[in-house]
Amino acid sequence: MYFTESMSGSNKRTPSTISMEEDGPQQKVTRQEEEAPAWAANMQATLSDVSRKMDDLNASMNLMQLTVASHEEQLIAITQKVGENESTIEGVDADVTRVKEESHDLKVQMNELQKQVNEIKDEQLRCTLVFYGIAQPHAERLWDWAQAEDVLAGWLSKNTSRREKQYYTDSIVRAHRGAHNPAKPGPRPIHAQFTWKCADAIMRDIGFKTIGGVRVSRCFSKATTARRNDALVYRRQFIGDNAGAKVKMNYPASLAVKKPGDERYSRLKAF
Numbered sequence: 117m118y119f120t121e122s123m124s125g126s127n128k129r130t131p132s133t134i135s136m137e138e139d140g141p142q143q144k145v146t147r148q149e150e151e152a153p154a155w156a157a158n159m160q161a162t163l164s165d166v167s168r169k170m171d172d173l174n175a176s177m178n179l180m181q182l183t184v185a186s187h188e189e190q191l192i193a194i195t196q197k198v199g200e201n202e203s204t205i206e207g208v209d210a211d212v213t214r215v216k217e218e219s220h221d222l223k224v225q226m227n228e229l230q231k232q233v234n235e236i237k238d239e240q241l242r243c244t245l246v247f248y249g250i251a252q253p254h255a256e257r258l259w260d261w262a263q264a265e266d267v268l269a270g271w272l273s274k275n276t277s278r279r280e281k282q283y284y285t286d287s288i289v290r291a292h293r294g295a296h297n298p299a300k301p302g303p304r305p306i307h308a309q310f311t312w313k314c315a316d317a318i319m320r321d322i323g324f325k326t327i328g329g330v331r332v333s334r335c336f337s338k339a340t341t342a343r344r345n346d347a348l349v350y351r352r353q354f355i356g357d358n359a360g361a362k363v364k365m366n367y368p369a370s371l372a373v374k375k376p377g378d379e380r381y382s383r384l385k386a387f
Contacts, residue, residue, distance in 0.1 A: 246305050344387070
């Protein structure tokens with residue numbers, strides 16, 4: 117009876133209907149209450165994870181800011197150091213330039229002083245002649261100045277235009293044999309200092325000549341000797357290229373030439 121009335125659409129509430137209506141909402145509420153905590157837990161976990169990541173990002177950002185600040189400080193320090201170094205380098209460059217200028221000036225002064233020293237040496241040695249190839253008598257004792265002077269005066273009186281042995285004996289200030297040179301066999305050279313006039317007369321008379329295997333040359337400083345050697349090389353080449361030309365060496369290291377037809381010597385080249 118109850119079933120028929122409920123199917124016919126009657127609004128009368130029956131106990132079973134009441135029971136179903138009361139049971140349905142309670143069951144629905146219970147499922148929602150059971151499902152809501154799971155979603156909330158997932159959302160809470162997600163929010164917690166995001167929060168944690170944000171905290172990590174904030175920590176990383178803070179660390180990066182500290183690092184950037186440290187790098188900026190280092191860059192400022194490096195910039196200051198570079199500025200100081202540039203100033204130092206500029207100062208060093210200025211010092212180097214100054215030292216170079218001073219060194220150049222010193223070199224110029226040293227060259228000038230050396231030139232003056234060479235000139236003084238050349239003047240002192242101008243009257244000293246070296247004779248190569250004069251025979252040594254068997255009785256001649258080593259380092260005997262008197263014997264060297266006698267042998268030299270005798271040779272000069274026989275091989276120069278002035279035939280007076282006594283003249284050369286009086287004109288010799290001192291004379292001695294040089295040291296023995298194993299690389300150059302033969303008589304040791306005679307180094308002799310003459311009076312100025314006598315030395316020049318001998319060089320004019322027999323300079324640049326070889327007489328009986330004997331030749332004579334002046335003594336000069338090393339620098340002037342090198343210049344004269346260069347002049348002698350040039351002299352030989354010039355004479356070979358200019359037949360009949362006469363070339364003489366002037367003091368201290370210059371050449372004069374006299375070509376066929378010339379009345380006098382003219383300056384050729386200085387060394």
